[in-house]
Amino acid sequence: MSPDLISPEPATPDLLDVLDPIDLLRTLIAIDSVNPDLVPGAAGEARIATWCAEWLAERGFEVHRLEERPGRPSIVGVFRGTGAGRSLMLNGHLDTVGVATYTGDPFTAEERDGRIFGRGSFDMLGGVAAILVAAARASASGPDGARLAGDVIVTLVADEEFGSLGTEEVLRHFRADAAIIAEPSGLELTLAHRGFAWFELELEGVAAHGSQPERGVDAIQHAALVFTALDGLRDRLESTAPHPTLGHGTVRVSMISGGDDAATVAAACTLTLERRMLPGEPPEHVEAELRELLDALAATVPDFAYRLDRLVARAAFEADVAWPIVEALQSSATRVLGRAPAHRGEPFWTDAGLILEAGIPCLVFGVDGGGAHADEEWAEVASVRQLAATLEGTLRDFCS
Known part of the structure; x- marks a missing residue:
């Protein structure tokens, strides 16, 4: 299914001269965009997506609506350059997490003490607002009529908070020479983040009366052996040299269930395992690592039987500091901030992993603030404006 094209309208000076990302952020916060895969019925x-599509079209962008899954659209706005320069993709997600426990009104963008509050302000509608403003400013012709040589590609995606179906769909239709993902990073350059893999482990036992456990096979007892084996794996991971910004990989049991009643030996026990990986640890490697551990138990423990299924896996991400996009963003940020931005790594995963996997050099750079997924969320107002200015400068440098 090809993306639907929304015809652009010519940009007029009044639409371009006065663009404040905080004004946009207030509007975006007021639009409920809670992910329905996280909160059924949201x-x-x-x-x-419709609001952003119209905003981009009014400013002369060629706008595409991608919606392979009905009701879960992503928007791509393209401003064509003259054809002689590099293209740059700016990526941000439109969905937010739930608001059931949010303190106050999550959709009223209250501003106080230099912060703007509301669900998504930090994660990551502040980044979306900055992307829109930066793309519109950079795409506008200068006083001499000069235009960017390369294309500006704005990708505003669905479902980052759950399954990343939006970025996956975008990457099936659009390419770029580089990309910036505007996830919140405290105005620091995120050059690496961990990957993750979730597994379901089913341990198979044999039921028996609790007064005669020797007649059964206790799957919960076998689960205890798995915990011990995972402790050994964790020790091995922590004994290796740490990654400069990410530290060590991790492994843990996130959920467990088993047994039918107090008087019966458990015939089954199910564990959900989470493995957080470093760059250079592909999902296939960590799955093989777990299977080796479980096979060792099966070879030494009588009647130990298991089934391991990989639920979802995303590889880790790491950028090269020598990439032109890293150099361009660092240079622009230094001009805007008056200092060189710090480099950092993140323990969590972002869509940068998918974009790099598609062969597009990228990095993460976004606003300052706090409260992601928490009961109160905010973005620092100054950082939203600084992000917009930094992205604008990067577009002008990279796409010229």
């Missing part, structure tokens, strides 16, 4: 991205 609003999703349809309304906010």
Whole structure:
């Protein structure tokens, strides 16, 4: 299914001269875009995607609506350059997490003490607002009529908070020479983050009366052996040299269930395992690592039987500091901030992993603030404006 094209409208000076990302952020926060895969029945991205599509079209962007999954649209806005320069993709997600426990009104963008509050302000509608403003400013012709040589590609995606179906769909249709993912990073350059893999482990036992456990096979007892084996794996991971910004990989049991009643030997026990990986640890490697551990138990423990299924896996991400996009963003950020931005790594995963996997050099750079997924969320107002200015400068440098 090809993306739907929304015809652009000519940009007029009044639409370009006065663009404040905080004004946009207030509007975006007021639009409920809670991910329905996280909260059944939630609003999703349809309304906010339509608003962003219209905003981009009014400013002369060629706008595409991608919606392979009905009700979960992503928007791609393209401003064509003259054809002689590099293209740059700016990526941000439109969905937010739930608001059931949010303190106050999550959709009223209250501003106080230099912060703007509301669900998504930090993660990551502040980044979306900055992307929109930066793309519009950079795409506008200068006083001499000069235009960017390369294409500006704005990708505003669905579902980053759950399955990343939006970025996956975008990457099936659009390419770029480089990309910036505007996830919140405290105005620091995120050059690496961990990957993750989730597994379901089913341990198979044999039921028996609790008064005669020797007649059964206790799957919960076998689960205890798995915990001990995972402790050994954790020790091995922590004994290696740490990654400069990510530290060590991790492994843990995140959920466990088993047994039928107090008087019966457990015939089954199910564990959900989470493995956080470093660059250079592909999902296939960590799955093989777990199977080796479980096979060792099966070879030494009588009646130990298991089934391991990989639920989802995303590789780690690491950028090269010598990439032109890293150099361009660092240079622009230094001009805007008056200092060189720090480099950092993140323990969590972002869509940068998918973008790099698609062969597009990229990095993460976003606003300062706090409260992601928490009961109160905010973005630092100054950082949203600084992000917009930094992205604008990067577009002008990289795409010229």
